[in-house]
Amino acid sequence: xxxxxxxxxxxxxxxxxWVTVQLTVVAxxxxxxxxxxxAAMRVSPVPVLRGFATVYVNIFRNTPLTVIIVSCSLxxxxxxxxxxxxxxxxxxxxxxxxxxxxFGLIVYTxxxxxxxxxxxxxxVPAGQAEAARAIGLPFTKVLALVVLPQAIRAVIAPLASxxxxxxxxxxxxxxxxxxxxxxxxxxxxxxxxxxxVAVFLVFALGFVLLTLPVGLVLGYLxxxxxxxx
Amino acid sequence: MSVLYDVPGPRARRRNLVFNVVFAVVLVAVAVxxxxxxxxxxxxxxxxxxxxxxxxxxxxxxxxxLRNTLKAAGLAMVIALPxxxxxxxxxxxxxxxxxxxxxxxxxxxxxxxxxxxxxxxSVLFTKYSTVPLGNVPLIATVTGLxxxxxxxxxxxxxxxxxxxxxxxxEAGLAVGLRKGQLMRSxxxxxxxxxMLPTIVSQLVVVLKDTALGGLLLINFVELxxxxxxxxxxxxxxxxxxxxxxxxxxxxxxxxxxxxxLLELRLRRGPRASLAxxxxxxxxxxxxxxxxxxxxxxxxxxxxx
Numbered sequence: 001x002x003x004x005x006x007x008x009x010x011x012x013x014x015x016x017x018w019v020t021v022q023l024t025v026v027a028x029x030x031x032x033x034x035x036x037x038x039a040a041m042r043v044s045p046v047p048v049l050r051g052f053a054t055v056y057v058n059i060f061r062n063t064p065l066t067v068i069i070v071s072c073s074l075x076x077x078x079x080x081x082x083x084x085x086x087x088x089x090x091x092x093x094x095x096x097x098x099x100x101x102x103f104g105l106i107v108y109t110x111x112x113x114x115x116x117x118x119x120x121x122x123x124v125p126a127g128q129a130e131a132a133r134a135i136g137l138p139f140t141k142v143l144a145l146v147v148l149p150q151a152i153r154a155v156i157a158p159l160a161s162x163x164x165x166x167x168x169x170x171x172x173x174x175x176x177x178x179x180x181x182x183x184x185x186x187x188x189x190x191x192x193x194x195x196x197v198a199v200f201l202v203f204a205l206g207f208v209l210l211t212l213p214v215g216l217v218l219g220y221l222x223x224x225x226x227x228x229x
Numbered sequence: 230m231s232v233l234y235d236v237p238g239p240r241a242r243r244r245n246l247v248f249n250v251v252f253a254v255v256l257v258a259v260a261v262x263x264x265x266x267x268x269x270x271x272x273x274x275x276x277x278x279x280x281x282x283x284x285x286x287x288x289x290x291x292x293x294x295l296r297n298t299l300k301a302a303g304l305a306m307v308i309a310l311p312x313x314x315x316x317x318x319x320x321x322x323x324x325x326x327x328x329x330x331x332x333x334x335x336x337x338x339x340x341x342x343x344x345x346x347x348x349x350x351s352v353l354f355t356k357y358s359t360v361p362l363g364n365v366p367l368i369a370t371v372t373g374l375x376x377x378x379x380x381x382x383x384x385x386x387x388x389x390x391x392x393x394x395x396x397x398x399e400a401g402l403a404v405g406l407r408k409g410q411l412m413r414s415x416x417x418x419x420x421x422x423x424m425l426p427t428i429v430s431q432l433v434v435v436l437k438d439t440a441l442g443g444l445l446l447i448n449f450v451e452l453x454x455x456x457x458x459x460x461x462x463x464x465x466x467x468x469x470x471x472x473x474x475x476x477x478x479x480x481x482x483x484x485x486x487x488x489x490l491l492e493l494r495l496r497r498g499p500r501a502s503l504a505x506x507x508x509x510x511x512x513x514x515x516x517x518x519x520x521x522x523x524x525x526x527x528x529x530x531x532x533x
Contacts (some may be wrong), residue, residue, distance in 0.1 A: 064440035170387035
Protein backbone atom coordinates (compact mmCIF):
# COMPACT_ATOMS: atom_id res chain seq x y z
CA UNK A 1 0.00 0.00 0.00
CA UNK A 2 1.21 3.48 -0.86
CA UNK A 3 1.53 5.74 2.19
CA UNK A 4 3.52 8.48 0.41
CA UNK A 5 0.87 11.08 1.34
CA UNK A 6 2.15 10.96 4.92
CA UNK A 7 5.13 13.13 3.97
CA UNK A 8 3.16 15.37 1.60
CA UNK A 9 3.44 18.95 2.93
CA UNK A 10 -0.10 19.73 1.72
CA UNK A 11 -1.59 17.46 4.36
CA UNK A 12 -1.00 18.37 8.00
CA UNK A 13 -2.30 15.18 9.58
CA UNK A 14 -0.78 15.91 13.01
CA UNK A 15 -2.27 19.38 12.97
CA UNK A 16 -5.73 18.03 12.10
CA UNK A 17 -5.63 15.46 14.89
CA TRP A 18 -4.36 18.13 17.27
CA VAL A 19 -7.53 20.15 16.51
CA THR A 20 -9.57 16.98 17.17
CA VAL A 21 -7.84 16.59 20.54
CA GLN A 22 -8.43 20.25 21.43
CA LEU A 23 -12.12 20.01 20.51
CA THR A 24 -12.43 16.85 22.61
CA VAL A 25 -10.67 18.18 25.71
CA VAL A 26 -12.40 21.56 25.86
CA ALA A 27 -15.84 20.10 25.07
CA UNK A 28 -15.30 17.30 27.62
CA UNK A 29 -14.52 19.75 30.43
CA UNK A 30 -17.48 21.95 29.51
CA UNK A 31 -19.86 18.98 29.23
CA UNK A 32 -18.73 17.58 32.57
CA UNK A 33 -19.46 20.86 34.36
CA UNK A 34 -22.76 21.64 32.59
CA UNK A 35 -23.84 17.98 32.71
CA UNK A 36 -23.26 17.80 36.47
CA UNK A 37 -25.25 21.00 36.88
CA UNK A 38 -28.09 19.52 34.82
CA ALA A 39 -28.12 16.36 36.97
CA ALA A 40 -28.15 18.48 40.14
CA MET A 41 -31.05 20.55 38.78
CA ARG A 42 -33.05 17.43 37.96
CA VAL A 43 -32.93 16.18 41.55
CA SER A 44 -33.27 19.61 43.19
CA PRO A 45 -36.23 20.71 45.36
CA VAL A 46 -36.93 23.65 43.00
CA PRO A 47 -39.63 22.65 40.47
CA VAL A 48 -38.67 25.27 37.88
CA LEU A 49 -35.07 23.99 37.83
CA ARG A 50 -36.26 20.38 37.56
CA GLY A 51 -38.60 21.24 34.72
CA PHE A 52 -35.97 23.24 32.86
CA ALA A 53 -33.36 20.45 33.09
CA THR A 54 -35.86 17.77 32.03
CA VAL A 55 -37.01 19.72 28.99
CA TYR A 56 -33.43 20.65 28.08
CA VAL A 57 -32.22 17.04 28.23
CA ASN A 58 -35.18 15.69 26.25
CA ILE A 59 -34.80 18.29 23.53
CA PHE A 60 -31.06 18.17 22.94
CA ARG A 61 -30.60 14.43 23.44
CA ASN A 62 -33.10 13.82 20.65
CA THR A 63 -31.62 16.35 18.21
CA PRO A 64 -28.89 15.12 15.86
CA LEU A 65 -25.54 16.69 16.77
CA THR A 66 -25.20 17.71 13.13
CA VAL A 67 -28.37 19.80 13.40
CA ILE A 68 -27.06 21.45 16.58
CA ILE A 69 -23.63 22.31 15.17
CA VAL A 70 -24.91 23.47 11.78
CA SER A 71 -27.53 25.65 13.52
CA CYS A 72 -24.88 27.09 15.85
CA SER A 73 -23.04 28.35 12.80
CA LEU A 74 -25.84 29.28 10.38
CA UNK A 75 -28.57 30.38 12.79
CA UNK A 76 -26.86 31.55 16.00
CA UNK A 77 -23.73 33.04 14.52
CA UNK A 78 -24.41 34.12 10.95
CA UNK A 79 -28.04 35.07 11.34
CA UNK A 80 -28.47 36.18 14.93
CA UNK A 81 -24.98 37.60 15.38
CA UNK A 82 -23.95 35.38 18.32
CA UNK A 83 -20.16 35.26 17.94
CA UNK A 84 -17.56 33.74 20.23
CA UNK A 85 -14.48 35.55 18.94
CA UNK A 86 -13.41 39.13 18.30
CA UNK A 87 -14.56 40.27 14.85
CA UNK A 88 -11.39 42.36 14.46
CA UNK A 89 -9.14 39.37 14.90
CA UNK A 90 -7.38 38.12 11.78
CA UNK A 91 -8.36 34.55 12.67
CA UNK A 92 -11.99 35.47 13.43
CA UNK A 93 -13.68 32.85 11.22
CA UNK A 94 -11.38 30.06 12.34
CA UNK A 95 -11.69 30.89 16.07
CA UNK A 96 -15.41 31.52 15.89
CA UNK A 97 -16.13 28.21 14.12
CA UNK A 98 -13.92 26.27 16.53
CA UNK A 99 -15.67 27.79 19.54
CA UNK A 100 -19.13 27.36 18.04
CA UNK A 101 -18.30 23.68 17.46
CA UNK A 102 -17.19 23.34 21.09
CA PHE A 103 -20.37 25.12 22.19
CA GLY A 104 -22.53 22.75 20.13
CA LEU A 105 -20.65 19.69 21.40
CA ILE A 106 -21.18 20.84 25.01
CA VAL A 107 -24.90 21.52 24.46
CA TYR A 108 -25.29 17.96 23.12
CA THR A 109 -22.82 15.94 25.23
CA UNK A 110 -23.87 17.47 28.56
CA UNK A 111 -27.27 15.76 28.25
CA UNK A 112 -25.54 12.35 28.21
CA UNK A 113 -23.24 13.34 31.08
CA UNK A 114 -26.26 14.55 33.04
CA UNK A 115 -28.19 11.31 32.49
CA UNK A 116 -25.12 9.24 33.41
CA UNK A 117 -24.63 11.12 36.67
CA UNK A 118 -28.33 10.91 37.47
CA UNK A 119 -28.19 7.15 37.03
CA UNK A 120 -25.14 7.22 39.33
CA UNK A 121 -27.21 9.01 41.95
CA UNK A 122 -29.59 6.05 41.76
CA UNK A 123 -26.79 3.64 42.72
CA VAL A 124 -26.21 5.50 46.00
CA PRO A 125 -28.25 3.79 48.73
CA ALA A 126 -31.06 5.91 50.15
CA GLY A 127 -29.50 5.51 53.63
CA GLN A 128 -26.57 7.70 52.58
CA ALA A 129 -28.82 10.66 51.83
CA GLU A 130 -30.98 9.96 54.88
CA ALA A 131 -27.93 9.88 57.15
CA ALA A 132 -26.68 13.13 55.64
CA ARG A 133 -30.05 14.78 56.26
CA ALA A 134 -30.18 13.34 59.77
CA ILE A 135 -27.00 15.19 60.73
CA GLY A 136 -28.61 18.38 59.49
CA LEU A 137 -27.02 18.92 56.06
CA PRO A 138 -29.03 21.03 53.62
CA PHE A 139 -29.79 19.76 50.07
CA THR A 140 -26.74 21.39 48.48
CA LYS A 141 -24.39 19.73 50.98
CA VAL A 142 -26.19 16.37 50.85
CA LEU A 143 -25.56 16.44 47.12
CA ALA A 144 -22.07 17.96 47.01
CA LEU A 145 -20.49 16.20 50.00
CA VAL A 146 -22.26 12.84 50.20
CA VAL A 147 -24.24 11.79 47.13
CA LEU A 148 -22.36 13.19 44.11
CA PRO A 149 -18.88 11.95 45.14
CA GLN A 150 -20.25 8.42 45.38
CA ALA A 151 -22.42 8.80 42.28
CA ILE A 152 -19.60 10.00 40.03
CA ARG A 153 -17.29 7.20 41.17
CA ALA A 154 -20.02 4.75 40.18
CA VAL A 155 -20.42 6.15 36.67
CA ILE A 156 -16.81 6.53 35.52
CA ALA A 157 -17.33 3.66 33.07
CA PRO A 158 -20.45 5.16 31.41
CA LEU A 159 -18.74 8.57 31.42
CA ALA A 160 -15.79 6.98 29.60
CA SER A 161 -18.24 5.81 26.92
CA UNK A 162 -19.58 9.34 26.67
CA UNK A 163 -16.04 10.71 26.35
CA UNK A 164 -15.22 8.20 23.60
CA UNK A 165 -18.44 9.06 21.78
CA UNK A 166 -17.50 12.73 22.14
CA UNK A 167 -14.05 12.11 20.62
CA UNK A 168 -15.71 10.57 17.58
CA UNK A 169 -18.43 13.24 17.52
CA UNK A 170 -15.83 16.01 17.09
CA UNK A 171 -15.76 14.95 13.41
CA UNK A 172 -19.16 16.64 13.01
CA UNK A 173 -17.30 19.97 13.44
CA UNK A 174 -16.17 19.38 9.86
CA UNK A 175 -19.70 20.43 8.84
CA UNK A 176 -18.89 24.04 9.75
CA UNK A 177 -15.37 23.95 8.35
CA UNK A 178 -13.31 23.31 11.49
CA UNK A 179 -10.02 21.88 10.18
CA UNK A 180 -10.07 18.65 12.18
CA UNK A 181 -9.36 15.07 11.13
CA UNK A 182 -12.59 14.30 9.22
CA UNK A 183 -12.32 17.43 7.08
CA UNK A 184 -8.71 16.63 6.17
CA UNK A 185 -9.60 13.03 5.36
CA UNK A 186 -12.42 14.29 3.16
CA UNK A 187 -9.95 16.47 1.21
CA UNK A 188 -7.40 13.68 1.00
CA UNK A 189 -9.72 10.95 -0.27
CA UNK A 190 -10.92 13.39 -2.89
CA UNK A 191 -7.37 14.21 -4.09
CA UNK A 192 -5.80 10.81 -3.52
CA UNK A 193 -8.69 8.52 -4.34
CA UNK A 194 -6.23 5.92 -5.68
CA UNK A 195 -4.86 5.64 -2.11
CA UNK A 196 -8.34 5.56 -0.55
CA VAL A 197 -7.82 2.53 1.68
CA ALA A 198 -4.43 3.73 2.94
CA VAL A 199 -5.81 7.17 3.80
CA PHE A 200 -8.80 5.65 5.59
CA LEU A 201 -6.55 3.29 7.58
CA VAL A 202 -4.33 6.18 8.74
CA PHE A 203 -7.31 8.17 10.02
CA ALA A 204 -9.01 5.10 11.49
CA LEU A 205 -5.76 4.28 13.31
CA GLY A 206 -5.63 7.85 14.59
CA PHE A 207 -9.06 7.50 16.18
CA VAL A 208 -8.28 4.04 17.56
CA LEU A 209 -5.15 5.52 19.19
CA LEU A 210 -7.18 8.41 20.63
CA THR A 211 -10.00 6.30 22.04
CA LEU A 212 -8.10 3.17 23.13
CA PRO A 213 -6.11 4.75 26.01
CA VAL A 214 -9.21 6.62 27.23
CA GLY A 215 -11.11 3.34 27.50
CA LEU A 216 -8.23 1.52 29.18
CA VAL A 217 -7.30 4.26 31.67
CA LEU A 218 -10.85 5.11 32.67
CA GLY A 219 -11.77 1.41 32.81
CA TYR A 220 -8.91 0.92 35.26
CA LEU A 221 -9.98 4.00 37.26
CA UNK A 222 -13.58 2.79 37.33
CA UNK A 223 -12.46 -0.46 38.95
CA UNK A 224 -10.02 1.31 41.33
CA UNK A 225 -12.48 3.94 42.48
CA UNK A 226 -15.68 1.90 42.59
CA UNK A 227 -17.44 2.29 45.94
CA UNK A 228 -17.43 -1.14 47.58
CA UNK A 229 -20.79 -2.04 48.99
CA MET B 230 -40.89 12.84 47.57
CA SER B 231 -37.14 12.68 47.12
CA VAL B 232 -34.96 11.32 49.91
CA LEU B 233 -32.33 13.89 48.97
CA TYR B 234 -33.96 16.71 50.93
CA ASP B 235 -36.26 17.14 53.92
CA VAL B 236 -39.92 17.97 53.60
CA PRO B 237 -39.60 21.76 53.33
CA GLY B 238 -40.50 23.77 56.40
CA PRO B 239 -41.70 27.39 56.28
CA ARG B 240 -38.20 28.80 55.68
CA ALA B 241 -37.26 26.24 53.04
CA ARG B 242 -40.58 26.80 51.29
CA ARG B 243 -39.93 30.52 51.18
CA ARG B 244 -36.40 29.94 49.87
CA ASN B 245 -37.60 27.49 47.21
CA LEU B 246 -40.21 30.00 46.15
CA VAL B 247 -37.50 32.67 45.78
CA PHE B 248 -35.39 30.27 43.69
CA ASN B 249 -38.40 29.37 41.60
CA VAL B 250 -39.25 33.00 40.93
CA VAL B 251 -35.65 34.07 40.27
CA PHE B 252 -35.03 31.22 37.87
CA ALA B 253 -38.37 31.68 36.13
CA VAL B 254 -37.57 35.39 35.69
CA VAL B 255 -34.17 34.52 34.21
CA LEU B 256 -35.77 32.01 31.82
CA VAL B 257 -38.43 34.50 30.77
CA ALA B 258 -35.78 37.20 30.30
CA VAL B 259 -33.74 34.91 28.06
CA ALA B 260 -36.86 33.98 26.11
CA VAL B 261 -37.81 37.63 25.67
CA UNK B 262 -34.27 38.47 24.53
CA UNK B 263 -34.31 35.60 22.02
CA UNK B 264 -37.72 36.60 20.68
CA UNK B 265 -36.64 40.24 20.39
CA UNK B 266 -33.46 39.30 18.54
CA UNK B 267 -35.52 37.09 16.24
CA UNK B 268 -38.00 39.91 15.74
CA UNK B 269 -35.21 42.41 14.97
CA UNK B 270 -33.99 40.08 12.26
CA UNK B 271 -37.52 39.75 10.92
CA UNK B 272 -37.74 36.04 11.72
CA UNK B 273 -41.15 36.39 13.33
CA UNK B 274 -42.64 37.94 10.20
CA UNK B 275 -45.44 36.02 8.65
CA UNK B 276 -43.53 35.86 5.35
CA UNK B 277 -40.76 33.80 6.96
CA UNK B 278 -43.16 31.11 8.13
CA UNK B 279 -45.63 31.28 5.27
CA UNK B 280 -43.80 28.65 3.12
CA UNK B 281 -44.54 26.04 5.79
CA UNK B 282 -48.27 26.63 5.46
CA UNK B 283 -48.09 25.69 1.78
CA UNK B 284 -48.26 22.10 0.64
CA UNK B 285 -45.52 22.33 -1.99
CA UNK B 286 -42.83 23.20 0.60
CA UNK B 287 -43.64 19.93 2.29
CA UNK B 288 -44.08 17.75 -0.79
CA UNK B 289 -41.06 19.24 -2.57
CA UNK B 290 -38.53 19.47 0.25
CA UNK B 291 -39.42 18.25 3.75
CA UNK B 292 -41.25 15.01 3.03
CA UNK B 293 -38.78 13.63 0.45
CA UNK B 294 -35.98 14.41 2.92
CA LEU B 295 -37.85 12.74 5.74
CA ARG B 296 -38.50 9.74 3.51
CA ASN B 297 -34.76 9.47 2.75
CA THR B 298 -33.91 9.75 6.45
CA LEU B 299 -36.40 7.02 7.36
CA LYS B 300 -35.29 4.86 4.44
CA ALA B 301 -31.62 5.06 5.45
CA ALA B 302 -32.39 4.45 9.13
CA GLY B 303 -34.74 1.56 8.37
CA LEU B 304 -32.37 -0.14 5.94
CA ALA B 305 -29.43 0.34 8.31
CA MET B 306 -31.34 -1.16 11.24
CA VAL B 307 -32.65 -4.13 9.23
CA ILE B 308 -29.17 -4.95 7.91
CA ALA B 309 -27.34 -4.24 11.16
CA LEU B 310 -29.52 -6.49 13.34
CA PRO B 311 -28.54 -9.85 11.74
CA UNK B 312 -24.92 -8.69 11.51
CA UNK B 313 -25.07 -7.80 15.19
CA UNK B 314 -26.46 -11.23 16.08
CA UNK B 315 -23.79 -12.94 13.97
CA UNK B 316 -20.86 -11.06 15.49
CA UNK B 317 -22.29 -11.12 19.00
CA UNK B 318 -22.57 -14.90 18.81
CA UNK B 319 -19.14 -15.19 17.17
CA UNK B 320 -17.61 -13.30 20.09
CA UNK B 321 -19.09 -15.91 22.44
CA UNK B 322 -17.75 -18.81 20.38
CA UNK B 323 -15.63 -21.54 21.94
CA UNK B 324 -13.18 -21.28 19.06
CA UNK B 325 -10.54 -18.75 19.99
CA UNK B 326 -9.61 -17.58 16.44
CA UNK B 327 -13.27 -16.90 15.62
CA UNK B 328 -13.79 -15.09 18.93
CA UNK B 329 -10.72 -12.92 18.38
CA UNK B 330 -11.49 -12.13 14.76
CA UNK B 331 -15.05 -11.10 15.61
CA UNK B 332 -13.77 -9.08 18.58
CA UNK B 333 -11.21 -7.25 16.44
CA UNK B 334 -13.80 -6.34 13.79
CA UNK B 335 -16.33 -5.15 16.37
CA UNK B 336 -13.81 -3.08 18.33
CA UNK B 337 -12.36 -1.54 15.17
CA UNK B 338 -15.67 -0.32 13.82
CA UNK B 339 -16.82 0.91 17.21
CA UNK B 340 -13.71 3.06 17.60
CA UNK B 341 -14.06 4.93 14.30
CA UNK B 342 -16.38 7.89 13.70
CA UNK B 343 -19.37 7.04 11.51
CA UNK B 344 -18.65 10.11 9.40
CA UNK B 345 -15.25 8.72 8.34
CA UNK B 346 -16.82 5.40 7.37
CA UNK B 347 -19.47 7.20 5.31
CA UNK B 348 -16.87 9.31 3.50
CA UNK B 349 -14.78 6.20 2.85
CA UNK B 350 -17.77 4.23 1.57
CA SER B 351 -18.83 7.16 -0.60
CA VAL B 352 -15.50 7.32 -2.46
CA LEU B 353 -15.22 3.53 -2.52
CA PHE B 354 -18.57 3.07 -4.24
CA THR B 355 -18.07 6.03 -6.58
CA LYS B 356 -14.64 4.93 -7.82
CA TYR B 357 -14.53 1.20 -7.41
CA SER B 358 -18.02 -0.14 -7.97
CA THR B 359 -20.63 -0.28 -10.67
CA VAL B 360 -23.33 1.09 -8.36
CA PRO B 361 -25.25 3.80 -10.26
CA LEU B 362 -23.95 7.19 -9.07
CA GLY B 363 -27.42 8.28 -8.02
CA ASN B 364 -27.58 5.50 -5.47
CA VAL B 365 -24.13 6.07 -3.98
CA PRO B 366 -25.19 8.66 -1.34
CA LEU B 367 -27.85 6.36 0.14
CA ILE B 368 -25.63 3.29 0.00
CA ALA B 369 -22.65 5.11 1.52
CA THR B 370 -24.79 6.45 4.35
CA VAL B 371 -26.31 3.04 5.05
CA THR B 372 -22.86 1.37 4.90
CA GLY B 373 -21.47 3.71 7.53
CA LEU B 374 -24.51 3.22 9.75
CA UNK B 375 -24.43 -0.58 9.36
CA UNK B 376 -20.71 -0.94 10.14
CA UNK B 377 -21.01 1.10 13.34
CA UNK B 378 -24.40 -0.05 14.58
CA UNK B 379 -23.78 -3.68 13.63
CA UNK B 380 -20.77 -3.58 15.97
CA UNK B 381 -22.71 -1.87 18.74
CA UNK B 382 -25.58 -4.35 18.39
CA UNK B 383 -23.07 -7.23 18.50
CA UNK B 384 -22.04 -5.98 21.93
CA UNK B 385 -25.68 -5.59 22.92
CA UNK B 386 -26.53 -9.20 22.01
CA UNK B 387 -23.36 -10.46 23.68
CA UNK B 388 -24.19 -8.55 26.86
CA UNK B 389 -27.73 -9.91 26.74
CA UNK B 390 -26.54 -13.49 26.48
CA UNK B 391 -23.92 -13.01 29.21
CA UNK B 392 -26.51 -11.50 31.54
CA UNK B 393 -28.65 -14.67 31.44
CA UNK B 394 -28.45 -17.00 34.43
CA UNK B 395 -25.98 -19.88 33.95
CA UNK B 396 -28.81 -22.32 34.59
CA UNK B 397 -30.26 -21.54 31.15
CA UNK B 398 -27.16 -22.89 29.41
CA GLU B 399 -26.86 -25.83 31.78
CA ALA B 400 -30.52 -26.79 31.39
CA GLY B 401 -30.25 -26.52 27.61
CA LEU B 402 -27.19 -28.76 27.51
CA ALA B 403 -28.79 -31.16 29.99
CA VAL B 404 -31.75 -31.82 27.69
CA GLY B 405 -29.27 -32.63 24.93
CA LEU B 406 -29.32 -29.46 22.79
CA ARG B 407 -26.30 -28.83 20.64
CA LYS B 408 -24.45 -25.48 20.93
CA GLY B 409 -26.20 -23.99 17.94
CA GLN B 410 -29.60 -25.14 19.09
CA LEU B 411 -28.93 -23.84 22.59
CA MET B 412 -28.03 -20.41 21.23
CA ARG B 413 -30.92 -20.30 18.74
CA SER B 414 -33.77 -21.60 20.83
CA UNK B 415 -32.79 -20.76 24.42
CA UNK B 416 -30.24 -17.98 24.80
CA UNK B 417 -30.85 -15.60 21.90
CA UNK B 418 -34.63 -15.28 22.34
CA UNK B 419 -34.19 -14.38 26.00
CA UNK B 420 -31.27 -12.05 25.33
CA UNK B 421 -33.27 -10.28 22.64
CA UNK B 422 -36.16 -9.77 25.03
CA UNK B 423 -34.03 -8.30 27.83
CA MET B 424 -32.13 -6.12 25.38
CA LEU B 425 -35.18 -4.95 23.43
CA PRO B 426 -35.23 -1.50 25.07
CA THR B 427 -31.54 -1.03 24.24
CA ILE B 428 -32.12 -2.16 20.66
CA VAL B 429 -35.00 0.27 20.26
CA SER B 430 -32.97 3.15 21.70
CA GLN B 431 -30.20 2.28 19.25
CA LEU B 432 -32.72 3.24 16.58
CA VAL B 433 -32.59 6.79 17.96
CA VAL B 434 -28.82 6.79 17.44
CA VAL B 435 -29.31 5.53 13.87
CA LEU B 436 -31.96 8.17 13.14
CA LYS B 437 -29.73 10.95 14.45
CA ASP B 438 -26.71 9.63 12.56
CA THR B 439 -28.53 9.72 9.22
CA ALA B 440 -28.01 13.49 9.43
CA LEU B 441 -24.29 12.85 8.85
CA GLY B 442 -25.13 11.63 5.35
CA GLY B 443 -25.64 15.20 4.20
CA LEU B 444 -22.08 16.26 5.08
CA LEU B 445 -18.83 16.47 3.10
CA LEU B 446 -18.54 14.20 0.05
CA ILE B 447 -21.40 11.91 0.99
CA ASN B 448 -24.07 14.20 -0.41
CA PHE B 449 -27.14 12.28 0.75
CA VAL B 450 -30.19 14.55 0.66
CA GLU B 451 -31.76 13.61 3.97
CA LEU B 452 -34.01 15.71 6.17
CA UNK B 453 -31.33 18.15 7.36
CA UNK B 454 -30.07 18.79 3.82
CA UNK B 455 -33.56 19.77 2.68
CA UNK B 456 -33.10 22.92 4.79
CA UNK B 457 -30.69 24.12 2.07
CA UNK B 458 -33.40 23.87 -0.57
CA UNK B 459 -36.01 25.60 1.59
CA UNK B 460 -33.82 28.51 2.64
CA UNK B 461 -32.44 29.01 -0.88
CA UNK B 462 -35.99 29.23 -2.19
CA UNK B 463 -37.62 31.31 0.50
CA UNK B 464 -34.69 32.90 2.38
CA UNK B 465 -36.05 31.72 5.72
CA UNK B 466 -32.99 30.28 7.46
CA UNK B 467 -34.24 30.23 11.04
CA UNK B 468 -37.74 28.81 10.48
CA UNK B 469 -36.29 26.06 8.26
CA UNK B 470 -33.94 24.85 10.97
CA UNK B 471 -36.58 25.19 13.68
CA UNK B 472 -39.10 23.09 11.71
CA UNK B 473 -36.54 20.44 10.81
CA UNK B 474 -35.15 20.22 14.35
CA UNK B 475 -38.72 19.86 15.62
CA UNK B 476 -39.34 16.91 13.29
CA UNK B 477 -36.16 15.16 14.47
CA UNK B 478 -37.01 15.81 18.12
CA UNK B 479 -40.60 14.55 17.79
CA UNK B 480 -39.46 11.42 15.94
CA UNK B 481 -36.64 10.57 18.34
CA UNK B 482 -38.64 11.45 21.41
CA UNK B 483 -41.38 9.05 20.29
CA UNK B 484 -38.86 6.23 19.75
CA UNK B 485 -37.19 6.98 23.13
CA UNK B 486 -40.57 6.80 24.84
CA UNK B 487 -41.28 3.42 23.24
CA UNK B 488 -37.91 2.20 24.55
CA UNK B 489 -38.73 3.54 28.00
CA LEU B 490 -42.15 1.87 28.06
CA LEU B 491 -40.61 -1.45 26.99
CA GLU B 492 -38.06 -1.03 29.75
CA LEU B 493 -40.73 -0.38 32.36
CA ARG B 494 -42.73 -3.39 31.20
CA LEU B 495 -39.73 -5.69 31.30
CA ARG B 496 -38.52 -4.53 34.67
CA ARG B 497 -40.00 -6.64 37.38
CA GLY B 498 -40.73 -5.17 40.77
CA PRO B 499 -40.35 -1.49 41.55
CA ARG B 500 -36.97 -0.42 42.83
CA ALA B 501 -36.51 2.48 45.22
CA SER B 502 -34.16 5.04 43.77
CA LEU B 503 -32.88 8.50 44.58
CA ALA B 504 -33.36 10.23 41.25
CA UNK B 505 -36.25 8.50 39.56
CA UNK B 506 -36.07 6.12 36.62
CA UNK B 507 -33.19 6.67 34.21
CA UNK B 508 -31.89 5.03 31.09
CA UNK B 509 -29.46 2.88 32.99
CA UNK B 510 -31.53 -0.04 34.12
CA UNK B 511 -30.93 -2.73 31.54
CA UNK B 512 -27.79 -4.77 32.11
CA UNK B 513 -24.81 -2.73 31.01
CA UNK B 514 -22.45 -4.17 28.48
CA UNK B 515 -19.41 -6.08 29.69
CA UNK B 516 -16.58 -3.73 30.51
CA UNK B 517 -12.91 -3.89 29.63
CA UNK B 518 -13.32 -4.16 25.88
CA UNK B 519 -10.38 -2.45 24.31
CA UNK B 520 -11.60 0.52 22.36
CA UNK B 521 -14.62 1.53 24.33
CA UNK B 522 -13.48 0.49 27.74
CA UNK B 523 -16.82 0.34 29.33
CA UNK B 524 -20.40 -0.70 29.04
CA UNK B 525 -22.88 1.39 27.18
CA UNK B 526 -26.46 1.58 28.25
CA UNK B 527 -29.26 2.83 26.07
CA UNK B 528 -28.89 6.46 25.31
CA UNK B 529 -25.11 6.33 25.31
CA UNK B 530 -24.68 5.76 21.62
CA UNK B 531 -23.70 9.28 20.76
CA UNK B 532 -23.49 10.39 17.19
CA UNK B 533 -20.37 9.10 15.61
